[in-house]
Amino acid sequence: MSILNVLMTPERAFVAVDTLAQDAVSGEVSEGAKLLLIPQHNIVVAGRGSGQFFLRIYQLCLEASFRKAFSIEQIMREVGPVMDQLWPNYVQAALDAEMDLDQLQAEIVVVGWSKAQGRIVGSAYAKSDVEHHARVAALVGGIAAPGQPLRDLPDSFHPDAILAAGRRQAEYVNAEEGRHVAGGRIIAAFLQRGEAIVRDLGAV
Numbered sequence: 220m221s222i223l224n225v226l227m228t229p230e231r232a233f234v235a236v237d238t239l240a241q242d243a244v245s246g247e248v249s250e251g252a253k254l255l256l257i258p259q260h261n262i263v264v265a266g267r268g269s270g271q272f273f274l275r276i277y278q279l280c281l282e283a284s285f286r287k288a289f290s291i292e293q294i295m296r297e298v299g300p301v302m303d304q305l306w307p308n309y310v311q312a313a314l315d316a317e318m319d320l321d322q323l324q325a326e327i328v329v330v331g332w333s334k335a336q337g338r339i340v341g342s343a344y345a346k347s348d349v350e351h352h353a354r355v356a357a358l359v360g361g362i363a364a365p366g367q368p369l370r371d372l373p374d375s376f377h378p379d380a381i382l383a384a385g386r387r388q389a390e391y392v393n394a395e396e397g398r399h400v401a402g403g404r405i406i407a408a409f410l411q412r413g414e415a416i417v418r419d420l421g422a423v
Contacts, residue, residue, distance in 0.1 A: 221253065221401040222388045223267040224381070225328055226361040226374055229338035231411040232330050234263045235381050237389060237423055238403030240270055250403050254417070257284045261415055262291055262331030263408045267364060272309050272325045276301065280329070291331045295342040298329060302346045302353040310349060323347065326364060332412050339410060365392050381407055382420040389423045 222237040240251030254265040255277050264280050266273035279301055280294055302325070313323055330341035341358035363369045368391035369384055385405040392401045405420040 220324070220326070220365070220392065220396075221267045222385050222392070222405070223253070223265060223326060223328065223364045224362070224384065224388075225265075225330055225341060225343075225358060226376060227330065227339050227341055227358060231376070231409070232263075232339045232341065232361075233376055233381065233407050233409050234265045234328065234330050235385060235405055235407040235420070236265050236267065237385060237401050237405055239399065239401055239423075240403075241400075248399075254406055254408055255281075256408065256415055256417070257281055257331070258415060260284055260289065260291065260331060261410060261413065262294070262329065263410060263415070264327065264329055265408075266325060266327040268325035269309065269323065271312075272305070273327060275305060276325075276327055290335060291329070291333050291340060292335060295329050295340070298327065298342070298344050299353040299355040302327070302344055306346055306353075307349055328358065328362065330358065331410060363388075365395075367391060376409075378407070378418065378420050381405065385420075386423050 224235040226233050236253040238250040240249045251270050264277045324347040327344045333340045343356050343362055344353050346353040365388055368387045382405050389401040393399050402423045404422050407418050407420055409416045
């Protein structure tokens with residue numbers, strides 16, 4: 220699993236990810252888009268775990284964003300049930316590719332500006348098996364994944380601090396896994412009302 224960090228206040232937020240991607244079948248390493256925008260609604264969708272699963276969720280969120288009555292509250296309600304609906308197909312594809320099912324997991328966040336509430340809102344979602352519904356939690360303040368290496372660090376919106384946190388997390392998770400599962404570069408989206416800026420903060 221790679222890096223997925225969110226820090227939120229009512230007025231602003233950042234979402235940060237790494238870019239290391241690996242083909243589950245061939246093992247080929249590349250850079251992946253783990254953070255994507257719905258720009259007309261000032262929303263970020265980001266994830267860690269299966270890249271294909273994340274991209275499918277993002278596609279459905281993007282399609283939903285064309286609805287006349289679209290809102291971030293609506294999409295946050297829908298992501299969990301959609302993950303449950305799609306998961307059996309994801310498991311079957313993994314079986315067809317002779318992948319280890321124990322490695323199947325996905326964590327996704329949806330963060331953005333709520334017109335109805337006049338503030339930044341967000342939700343986090345996690346899915347790892349067919350038997351249980353996706354875990355859904357409203358984000359209050361944010362989330363750090365993995366969180367263990369950041370326990371002694373203060374929260375910060377400064378780009379240098381976000382990069383330093385990502386480097387510490389990558390070192391930790393790679394050591395835990397015994398292989399490189401996080402790395403590449405740290406990409407962060409900075410959100411506030413009427414603005415979304417994506418920045419490459421540097422190499423892990």
